[in-house]
Amino acid sequence: MYGQMHSACLYGIEGVMIGVEIDLANGLPQTHIIGLPDSAVREAVERVRAAVKNCGYSYPLQRVTINLAPADLRKEGSAFDLAIALGILTTSGQLIMPDAGELLFIGELALDGSLRPVNGVLSMVETARRTGLKAVLVPPGNAAEAALITGMKVYTAGHLNQLPQPEQPPASGIAELTETSGEEMQQSELPFPVSAGNGAASGKRPPVLALSLEHLRYKPLVVTDNPPPLRAEQLMQEDYSDVLGQNHVKRALTIAAAGMHNILLIGPPGTGKTMLIKRLPGILPDLTDDEALEVTKIFSAAGMLRDGRQGLLRSRPFRSPHHTISGAGLIGGGGIPKPGEVSLAHRGILFLDELPEFSRAVLEVLRQPLEDGLVTISRARAAFTFPGRFLLACSMNPCPCGYLGSGGTHQRCTCSPARIAQYRARISGPLLDRMDMQVDVPRPKEWDAGAPQVSSAQMREAVLRAQAVQAQRYARLPVSWNSELSGAALRRYAALRPEEAVLLNGILESLGLSMRAHDRIIRLARTIADLEGADAINAAHLAEAVQYRNLDRQVTAEEE
Numbered sequence: 001m002y003g004q005m006h007s008a009c010l011y012g013i014e015g016v017m018i019g020v021e022i023d024l025a026n027g028l029p030q031t032h033i034i035g036l037p038d039s040a041v042r043e044a045v046e047r048v049r050a051a052v053k054n055c056g057y058s059y060p061l062q063r064v065t066i067n068l069a070p071a072d073l074r075k076e077g078s079a080f081d082l083a084i085a086l087g088i089l090t091t092s093g094q095l096i097m098p099d100a101g102e103l104l105f106i107g108e109l110a111l112d113g114s115l116r117p118v119n120g121v122l123s124m125v126e127t128a129r130r131t132g133l134k135a136v137l138v139p140p141g142n143a144a145e146a147a148l149i150t151g152m153k154v155y156t157a158g159h160l161n162q163l164p165q166p167e168q169p170p171a172s173g174i175a176e177l178t179e180t181s182g183e184e185m186q187q188s189e190l191p192f193p194v195s196a197g198n199g200a201a202s203g204k205r206p207p208v209l210a211l212s213l214e215h216l217r218y219k220p221l222v223v224t225d226n227p228p229p230l231r232a233e234q235l236m237q238e239d240y241s242d243v244l245g246q247n248h249v250k251r252a253l254t255i256a257a258a259g260m261h262n263i264l265l266i267g268p269p270g271t272g273k274t275m276l277i278k279r280l281p282g283i284l285p286d287l288t289d290d291e292a293l294e295v296t297k298i299f300s301a302a303g304m305l306r307d308g309r310q311g312l313l314r315s316r317p318f319r320s321p322h323h324t325i326s327g328a329g330l331i332g333g334g335g336i337p338k339p340g341e342v343s344l345a346h347r348g349i350l351f352l353d354e355l356p357e358f359s360r361a362v363l364e365v366l367r368q369p370l371e372d373g374l375v376t377i378s379r380a381r382a383a384f385t386f387p388g389r390f391l392l393a394c395s396m397n398p399c400p401c402g403y404l405g406s407g408g409t410h411q412r413c414t415c416s417p418a419r420i421a422q423y424r425a426r427i428s429g430p431l432l433d434r435m436d437m438q439v440d441v442p443r444p445k446e447w448d449a450g451a452p453q454v455s456s457a458q459m460r461e462a463v464l465r466a467q468a469v470q471a472q473r474y475a476r477l478p479v480s481w482n483s484e485l486s487g488a489a490l491r492r493y494a495a496l497r498p499e500e501a502v503l504l505n506g507i508l509e510s511l512g513l514s515m516r517a518h519d520r521i522i523r524l525a526r527t528i529a530d531l532e533g534a535d536a537i538n539a540a541h542l543a544e545a546v547q548y549r550n551l552d553r554q555v556t557a558e559e560e
Contacts, residue, residue, distance in 0.1 A: 001092070004087070005087040006018075006083070006101070010120040010123060010124070012337065012384040015123035015125070018070075020066065020067075020083040022066055029061045033066045036075055040078050041078075044078065044080060048081060048084050066087075082105045082108075085109055086100070099135075104128040104133050104136040104137070106124055107139045108139070114158060115157060115160070117139045118142065119300065121142040122146070122297050122300040125138075126149050133152075135153035135155060138154065139157075140156045140157075240279050240283075240455055254531070255527055259483050260391045260481040260482075261436035261482075261483050262370065262437065263437040265277065266550065266551070267398065267441030268443055269397065269402045280318075280391075281348070282456045284348075284463065286314045286316070287316060287347060289312075292312035295317060298346055298386075298387070302344060316348035317349070318345075319341045319344050321352070323352075327359075328340065329341065330342060331366075332375055342390065343387060352393075354396060356424070360428065363427065363428070367434070374387060389484070394435070404420065470530065474493075482526045482527045494523060496542075497537075497538075500538065504546075507542075522545075525541040525542045525544075525545040
């Protein structure tokens, strides 16, 4: 006897359809799972066996072969439990599911038959919709997440007994599954003839017809009953008006947010570098629909989607890993690679506080995502690609003691030039070259606490205006921000007039900057022009963009 169910697993952050094939044959009672399963998948045999028996069904005393197709793809996780259990029950004739070919089954089984949520359901359901499936059955904990994918009917059951109750099988009828909050399952009987099957022929209780899409009443899960997700304005518990002074740094952060440009703040301890960067998410625009789906899929695959009933994530992620993080933790890794901090910060901010304290080998892995917006992790069997387009925000002290150039009378720098050079050498030139903005954050000499300060609302208003200009300009391009421009698109949308081109070439020659820095200065000048409402880049925009290359100017001055 042969049966097949549809299930899915994660491959990176994308869902992959898996065919669960069941074969029952005469022979010694044993169960084998084939198709490159990992330990969690192989252990599904014992979970399914116990769940089937504890729910009142009979586990076949035959040779059971379970194949997970395609066989050359490594399978991991416990998402196949439900498909395996239902496949065994239908193949052995204890359940009749005429629409099984149109359903996706995802869920982990407990030994008592209850269903537990799994990670990555959003990506799996999206893949199932693309392949033509019409509905999905998931545990209650995943129901709201699955309902985020439009065009799919979402059914949920908290227990294997709810398909329907085996101890009280209807003489003629099926269980009607009704979705409410994603946490409850109501049942009722509908008049429907039950076909006799192997169970009836052998004198056991007749098989139960379950999950017939034609006769089940579908009520879509409503994820909008709860209050809508908080917007960025409502999340602004910390405001830039709390930071006294530092208006030039606030201007730099406004530019960085308006074009998603990488920024490095350099200054003595206690000048507000961390405080300034941690308020950066409050001035960024919300995620668009496409961006929200990308980000939510990543958090779902990583098991970090806290509440699917809140809908797609709308606020841009802010990730701030500790400086002891490993390369695999930052970029992603593992036997079957999982997304790292770089991918979790996709379309948001990756904040590296005290940049020189990070391992140099760890920092060097940032080169590819900073340039390409992608992370590629290669293994012997396959290569995995994760998205990683983010705003890199960093902070550092100017020297090991932190007080170089602070101008304080009580705290003077005690570092030798050799120690300062060694400290800064922890950050490689190629990585520093990828920082669009390098801004000094000096110790304020005096400030008036009662004077009006630039607020987050004012900065966000300017950012939204610049972002609207970019959205209109790049409506037909796979580009959203000025920082993503390159090649022909950069020459077209950020073209320099002859006089500005001569000025920039002279600056590059005097500072000894690379061609990568040349392009980054033009992108930055394009964002400054957008903030000013200018159609073309002028000399003032270029001059302001160049002044943010602080470390480049310092190195040139030291060489002279």
